[in-house]
Amino acid sequence: MALRHAVLAALLDEELSGYQLAKAFDLGVANFWHALPQQLYAELAKLEKEGLVAGREVVQDTRPNKRLFTVTEAGLAELDRFAATANKPSFIRDDLFVKVQAADHVDVDELIAQLTERAAIAEAKIELWGGLLRQMRGDRSEEEFLRHGERIGPYLTCLRGLAFEQGNLDWCRRSAAILRERRAAHAPR
Amino acid sequence: MALRHAVLAALLDEELSGYQLAKAFDLGVANFWHALPQQLYAELAKLEKEGLVAGREVVQDTRPNKRLFTVTEAGLAELDRFAATANKPSFIRDDLFVKVQAADHVDVDELIAQLTERAAIAEAKIELWGGLLRQMRGDRSEEEFLRHGERIGPYLTCLRGLAFEQGNLDWCRRSAAILRERRAAHAPR
DNA sequence: TCATTCATGTAACCTGTTACATGATTTG
DNA sequence: CAAATCATGTAACAGGTTACATGAATGA
Numbered sequence: 001m002a003l004r005h006a007v008l009a010a011l012l013d014e015e016l017s018g019y020q021l022a023k024a025f026d027l028g029v030a031n032f033w034h035a036l037p038q039q040l041y042a043e044l045a046k047l048e049k050e051g052l053v054a055g056r057e058v059v060q061d062t063r064p065n066k067r068l069f070t071v072t073e074a075g076l077a078e079l080d081r082f083a084a085t086a087n088k089p090s091f092i093r094d095d096l097f098v099k100v101q102a103a104d105h106v107d108v109d110e111l112i113a114q115l116t117e118r119a120a121i122a123e124a125k126i127e128l129w130g131g132l133l134r135q136m137r138g139d140r141s142e143e144e145f146l147r148h149g150e151r152i153g154p155y156l157t158c159l160r161g162l163a164f165e166q167g168n169l170d171w172c173r174r175s176a177a178i179l180r181e182r183r184a185a186h187a188p189r
Numbered sequence: 190m191a192l193r194h195a196v197l198a199a200l201l202d203e204e205l206s207g208y209q210l211a212k213a214f215d216l217g218v219a220n221f222w223h224a225l226p227q228q229l230y231a232e233l234a235k236l237e238k239e240g241l242v243a244g245r246e247v248v249q250d251t252r253p254n255k256r257l258f259t260v261t262e263a264g265l266a267e268l269d270r271f272a273a274t275a276n277k278p279s280f281i282r283d284d285l286f287v288k289v290q291a292a293d294h295v296d297v298d299e300l301i302a303q304l305t306e307r308a309a310i311a312e313a314k315i316e317l318w319g320g321l322l323r324q325m326r327g328d329r330s331e332e333e334f335l336r337h338g339e340r341i342g343p344y345l346t347c348l349r350g351l352a353f354e355q356g357n358l359d360w361c362r363r364s365a366a367i368l369r370e371r372r373a374a375h376a377p378r
Numbered sequence: 379t380c381a382t383t384c385a386t387g388t389a390a391c392c393t394g395t396t397a398c399a400t401g402a403t404t405t406g
Numbered sequence: 407c408a409a410a411t412c413a414t415g416t417a418a419c420a421g422g423t424t425a426c427a428t429g430a431a432t433g434a
Contacts, residue, residue: 001285001420001421002217002282002284002342003421003422004274005284005291006287006290008291009287009288009290009291010290012290012291012294013292017384017385017386018385018387019383019384019385019386022385022428025284025421026304026354027280029277030280030281031281031286032281032283032286032287032360033281033282033283033286033290034280034281034282034289034305035422036422036423036424037385037386037387038386038388038422038423038424039388039421039422039423041385041387042387042388045387050246052247060384061304062430062432063383063384063385063430063431063432064384064385064431065385066384066385066386067385067386071254077236079295080294080296081292081293081297081357081374082192082288083288083295083300084296084299085289087283087284087285087288087303087307088284089216089310090282090283090285091190091216091223092221092222092223092286092353093221093222093223093279093391094221094222094276094279095194095279096276096279097220097221097222097223097275097349098191098194098195098222099198099271099272099276099345100345100346100349101198101199101201101222101342101343101345101346102194102197102201102268102340102342103197103341103342103345104201104226104339104341104342105265105268105269105342105422106199106268106269106272107269107272107273108253110272110273111272114276114345116297117276118276121278123371129253130247146367147367147370147371148374150293151290151293152292152293152400153290153291153292153293154290156289156290156292156360156364157289157290158199158253159285159360159363160286160360161281162358163359163360164356164372165357166279166351167356169352171348171349171352172344172346174348174388175345175348176337178335178341178345180358182225182336182341184339187337187368189251190391190392192393192394202420205413206413206414207403208411208412208414208415209416211413224394225394225395225396226413226414226415227395227396227414227415227416228393228394228395229413230414231399231412231415232414234415249412251402251403251404251413252402252403252412252413253401253402253412253413253414254404254413255412255413255414256414326434347427
């Protein structure tokens with residue numbers, strides 16, 4: 001039941017609408033949790049009913065009206081309570097890993113193509129996270145920001161995201177290279 | 190629907206019982222997919238009914254009887270078909286990340302403790318993966334094994350697991366250190 | 379004018395988790 | 407003698423995904 005807490009954590013820094021939240025939790029940009037728009041709208045409704053967030057209507061004439069949400073005192077308390085609970089161990093579930101596990105029994109060309117594709121995705125994310133980090137620390141050095149910056153939570157999760165994607169990139173490239181070499185060795189000429 | 194393919198991939202190297210599979214997919218040892226015993230028994234039943242795996246009863250007098258499963262030709266074909274499908278992008282869902290995201294609003298001591306705990310888990314896994322890798326390559330060097338070894342699929346996924354946990358370890362330690370420093374700076378004396 | 383973005387949902391479905399059940403054997 | 411390991415499941419529930427719906431405004 002961590003989705004609600006992820007939503008609360010996302011609303012700490014800024015007031016957001018369901019739509020904006022959905023963009024933050026999107027696969028392409030989520031650096032600490034992922035969720036679909038449907039889940040978020042449903043969760044926001046529940047959170048509001050329970051008084052953990054408060055919504056206010058913003059009338060727009062050029063755009064459809066929207067509701068912006070803020071974390072309430074009760075919401076903050078709930079988040080703090082959650083922070084003290086035990087973590088469920090995190091697990092691996094990735095299609096690509098399954099395919100690589102079966103590398104010796106499936107079409108290698110296809111695998112190499114998918115590793116290359118994943119590498120490209122990782123590269124794009126690395127640039128995205130890199131830019132986000134630069135934006136957060138502004139003109140300060142990383143060390144300076146980590147010591148004295150306000151709001152370092154998002155910075156830290158973003159650092160993990162960056163390192164994770166760097167790891168993906170390295171592994172995908174290396175694995176693809178190894179598979180290419182073996183293919184060449186097994187079917188020479 | 191990748192659980193079935195993960196099961197097929199796990200059965201490629203050796204004939205296993207549901208119980209043995211469950212141990213391989215356990216949180217502590219799963220290097221390419223995680224699942225609970227209940228899921229695995231159910232999935233094995235489905236896979237057998239569909240003819241993708243074949244089970245054979247092994248009678249034991251000292252232990253309860255068990256059923257060992259092998260991948261059939263149809264199963265291999267299904268795995269190969271799966272390997273050619275598009276990957277769903279992998280996403281992040283980790284309680285600890287949510288807590289770190291909220292670092293500036295929750296109890297810092299608690300967070301540091303949890304980061305330290307996670308670091309210890311990562312260390313244990315690093316040793317586990319390291320040992321597994323050594324065992325797989327035997328007396329060969331890594332380069333030699335990657336070039337000419339049979340079954341490199343499991344080796345590659347294990348390498349990713351190792352690097353992932355190393356990344357976790359580094360990040361947990363660094364984040365904890367940063368939070369400790371800031372705590373000291375904000376509440377001196 | 380057609381696709382994309384803004385903005386918010388409902389409903390059906392599939393997957394994964396939690397709780398529970400059973401029973402024999404080895405290890406401490 | 408109690409706990410852990412071997413061995414296999416069922417049932418209820420929570421969480422996440424897919425499909426679908428609506429409607430206005432902007433950009434190509």
